[in-house]
Amino acid sequence: MSATPPPSRPAPAQPRRVPVRYFVLLLDLLRSQGTDVAQLLRMAGVEAERLTQRGATLLPSEIEAFVSSARQLTGRTDLGLEMGRLIKMNSHELLGFGMLSCRNWGEAMQLVARHYHLMTETFSLRYRRIGGGVGEAVYTPLTAMPLETLRFYYEVLAVAHQNQVHLMLGGQEPAYDIYLSMPPPPHAQRYLALGPARFHFDAQALPGVRVLMGADLLDHALAMADANVVREVDERCTALGQRPPAGETGWGDYVRMLLRETPGRLVTLEDLAQRIHVSPRTIDRYLKKEKLQFRSLAERVRFELACELLGEPGATVTQVALQLGFSDSANFSRSFRRVIGITPSEYQQRPRTAATPSA
Numbered sequence: 001m002s003a004t005p006p007p008s009r010p011a012p013a014q015p016r017r018v019p020v021r022y023f024v025l026l027l028d029l030l031r032s033q034g035t036d037v038a039q040l041l042r043m044a045g046v047e048a049e050r051l052t053q054r055g056a057t058l059l060p061s062e063i064e065a066f067v068s069s070a071r072q073l074t075g076r077t078d079l080g081l082e083m084g085r086l087i088k089m090n091s092h093e094l095l096g097f098g099m100l101s102c103r104n105w106g107e108a109m110q111l112v113a114r115h116y117h118l119m120t121e122t123f124s125l126r127y128r129r130i131g132g133g134v135g136e137a138v139y140t141p142l143t144a145m146p147l148e149t150l151r152f153y154y155e156v157l158a159v160a161h162q163n164q165v166h167l168m169l170g171g172q173e174p175a176y177d178i179y180l181s182m183p184p185p186p187h188a189q190r191y192l193a194l195g196p197a198r199f200h201f202d203a204q205a206l207p208g209v210r211v212l213m214g215a216d217l218l219d220h221a222l223a224m225a226d227a228n229v230v231r232e233v234d235e236r237c238t239a240l241g242q243r244p245p246a247g248e249t250g251w252g253d254y255v256r257m258l259l260r261e262t263p264g265r266l267v268t269l270e271d272l273a274q275r276i277h278v279s280p281r282t283i284d285r286y287l288k289k290e291k292l293q294f295r296s297l298a299e300r301v302r303f304e305l306a307c308e309l310l311g312e313p314g315a316t317v318t319q320v321a322l323q324l325g326f327s328d329s330a331n332f333s334r335s336f337r338r339v340i341g342i343t344p345s346e347y348q349q350r351p352r353t354a355a356t357p358s359a
Contacts, residue, residue: 088163138210
């Protein structure tokens, strides 16, 4: 089975959107549990009428406001998990019908990866077979977003993947692994009930969700297979429009977000290029259009994080050095002084209200 062609480069000229239908699922659940959904929408600045409009979408800023308002109003940390559990094949309209008609889950993954922008424009999906029959699906953010929103998305995507595998294979799926680039959430124990999928949390991994599935899962025959239906759905999805074109701005914010999400790892330009499926030269070229260089941007982000960590109560220079991937505190202190102008210890002695020195 051939690998799906890599997605187009990130950072679009126009804001990336998400169909409102996925968020309606979560709103309906919260309403049934007693949440004042009208108040939630007012807090998020989203008009209730849009929830009933076919084809309506949400902007990234609206999704951020929605996630923040929902957590504030409910006090819950598991909203991403809950939303992921509600997403089924028919949640995707035409594309979901195509999934149900595929011969096996591997073919369904290929179909979805070709048209993933119809599900969301904020993440890309790459699917490929990587040897030994193992399949790899990687969901990667395509735009900068707050940490709270990013981790909400990770849980939605990871659990939605698990839920749809479970439904498509009739509960007969073998064990497989899902990796989320975030620390274990407060409700991590709930993931144990989603077996045989095994969930792994790693805050130092490159941003995204990675799923590894064996051939026994990917090649499991599906009951409703119909090649003619899959072909028709594929053609109709293609007619709905290609993946949104990428723009020439926003790369600085996007790369900065990816770097901030990997604080304990020295991420290279090649690492990022491989993860988002473009060449290092492409990233470098677009950063230069914004008068940025990857090396200086990475250094700036690293020491912005250092300043934040040093400002936390009880933080020590050694702890921060190890957390940021330095081999020892002396090396960290020399680098910190070169970039910030003072030593880490001197920085910690500054008044808390003082601005972080610019790198």
